[in-house]
Amino acid sequence: MALVLPDVREIVTRICARPDVLDACRRRDLGTVIMVLGAHGLTQGQLSGLTGIPQGRLSEYKTRKRTPSASSTFQAFADGLGMPPAAREALGLAPNRADATSSGAEPRGQPAPDVIWAYPDKPLDVAGNLAWLWQSDLAGAAVLRGEIDPGAWNDASLRWLVDPGRLPDSDRAAGVRIGMADVQRFRATVELFGQLDDRFGGGHARKALIQYLRTDAERLLHGRYTDVVGRALFSATAEATLLAAWMSYDSMPGSSLAQRYFIQALALAQAGNDRLLGASVLDAMSHQATYNGRFGEAANLARAARTGTRGAATATLTSHFHAMEARALARLGDAKACDHALGEAVREFERRRPEDDPGWIQYFDEAELSAEFGHCLRDLGRAAEAAQHAGRSVAAVDETTFLRSDFFATLVLADAHMAAGDVEQACRVALQALNAGEQIRSARCVNYLREFRWRLDLVGASPVTTDFHEQAASSRLWRIATRPGQSSGQ
Numbered sequence: 067m068a069l070v071l072p073d074v075r076e077i078v079t080r081i082c083a084r085p086d087v088l089d090a091c092r093r094r095d096l097g098t099v100i101m102v103l104g105a106h107g108l109t110q111g112q113l114s115g116l117t118g119i120p121q122g123r124l125s126e127y128k129t130r131k132r133t134p135s136a137s138s139t140f141q142a143f144a145d146g147l148g149m150p151p152a153a154r155e156a157l158g159l160a161p162n163r164a165d166a167t168s169s170g171a172e173p174r175g176q177p178a179p180d181v182i183w184a185y186p187d188k189p190l191d192v193a194g195n196l197a198w199l200w201q202s203d204l205a206g207a208a209v210l211r212g213e214i215d216p217g218a219w220n221d222a223s224l225r226w227l228v229d230p231g232r233l234p235d236s237d238r239a240a241g242v243r244i245g246m247a248d249v250q251r252f253r254a255t256v257e258l259f260g261q262l263d264d265r266f267g268g269g270h271a272r273k274a275l276i277q278y279l280r281t282d283a284e285r286l287l288h289g290r291y292t293d294v295v296g297r298a299l300f301s302a303t304a305e306a307t308l309l310a311a312w313m314s315y316d317s318m319p320g321s322s323l324a325q326r327y328f329i330q331a332l333a334l335a336q337a338g339n340d341r342l343l344g345a346s347v348l349d350a351m352s353h354q355a356t357y358n359g360r361f362g363e364a365a366n367l368a369r370a371a372r373t374g375t376r377g378a379a380t381a382t383l384t385s386h387f388h389a390m391e392a393r394a395l396a397r398l399g400d401a402k403a404c405d406h407a408l409g410e411a412v413r414e415f416e417r418r419r420p421e422d423d424p425g426w427i428q429y430f431d432e433a434e435l436s437a438e439f440g441h442c443l444r445d446l447g448r449a450a451e452a453a454q455h456a457g458r459s460v461a462a463v464d465e466t467t468f469l470r471s472d473f474f475a476t477l478v479l480a481d482a483h484m485a486a487g488d489v490e491q492a493c494r495v496a497l498q499a500l501n502a503g504e505q506i507r508s509a510r511c512v513n514y515l516r517e518f519r520w521r522l523d524l525v526g527a528s529p530v531t532t533d534f535h536e537q538a539a540s541s542r543l544w545r546i547a548t549r550p551g552q553s554s555g556q
């Protein structure tokens with residue numbers, strides 16, 4: 067006979083009082099806790115239903131194939147089972163759920179946090195996951211500020227590669243009738259947010275985008291539509307969610323929030339039968355993985371994007387996939403493999419036909435490719451070549467459209483001059499970036515400046531560096547970059 071909730075609570079309370087279980091909690095060893103609970107009648111299926119953590123993931127914890135690290139996982143496990151205060155404290159959580167959510171409550175009736183890590187089983191699940199994300203994001207829920215889960219990238223890319231994609235049955239929806247005009251209006255609005263992001267950074271209008279998605283996108287996703295409109299709707303919402311992911315990544319590079327949006331964007335693209343957009347999401351995940359030091363995962367994500375679109379991707383897209391792989395390989399210090407990837411990027415780029423490209427990749431031009439070369443060659447320690455390529459990118463700067471990308475390229479050029487020993491030129495270029503980027507609100511831009519400051523500190527005091535510090539002091543971005551403990555470009 068199936069256990070009822072009071073029975074489950076009694077078992078959990080009794081088991082979690084045992085010294086061996088409390089010790090496992092202190093080690094954050096969920097595998098042992100799952101095993102002991104199973105020995106006393108709680109199946110993994112029941113645990114999954116209560117916690118929202120997929121049954122397969124619980125099995126991996128038990129068999130030690132995967133070790134949980136995200137705080138949201140432990141929070142979901144403890145909340146779902148109603149673990150007593152002593153066990154919660156042993157896991158490093160607040161002693162009761164009310165305390166844990168006081169700074170941003172988890173929306174009731176929505177998926178548990180761990181579900182949002184996983185690639186959804188059904189397209190309709192994405193709508194529920196996004197509703198939870200949007201509401202939690204706007205409420206500032208602490209659970210979204212957890213660490214990135216590298217395994218989630220791998221799981222999502224594998225699911226995308228093998229999932230054929232299925233459109234949800236809109237006949238079951240009870241919302242308003244949605245037509246192609248609604249989708250086009252939605253796309254046009256999101257494009258405006260994209261322009262703001264390119265120019266001013268993710269910190270400028272990110273919250274406004276999430277609020278817009280929380281109202282309009284949710285209404286559209288729960289509407290009624292034909293198959294043709296449904297495909298277009300899911301593709302458009304995937305682009306919007308990808309933008310939300312990029313803006314979140316730009317604002318909070320090391321948090322799990324952007325990763326969660328990326329995963330849902332990937333599932334939306336698949337539901338919309340938009341294979342190229344899905345690959346672009348993996349490409350973006352690769353960018354995030356490289357930035358956060360997960361270089362092996364980053365290279366694999368770029369390869370998955372290329373593999374999953376072989377024979378379908380445009381030359382421009384394929385070139386960018388190679389460039390993202392090259393970035394990861396450069397950080398790994400694998401010069402030979404990086405050079406090969408860059409060579410493939412150039413080969414593909416030279417045969418591109420811009421008129422064949424989706425609108426969202428048309429920004430990738432000669433200047434952007436040069437910027438990618440600059441990043442890679444800088445990281446490989448080839449300063450003169452890095453300066454040459456970064457200089458080409460900066461020479462083509464568009465001071466009104468892609469302000470943030472231009473800022474990155476300019477700082478890479480400054481880094482290259484520094485590595486080549488030309489401190490005066492490095493400081494001059496860095497000041498140009500500071501002056502041009504005064505309107506930008508981007509944590510990534512701030513971190514680029516921190517890397518430059520670190521290189522500058524290695525040079526030591528001199529009239530050139532002293533003069534630079536005096537001039538840079540008037541820059542908002544530089545003041546943030548030199549402020550101890552500050553992690554945001556806001």
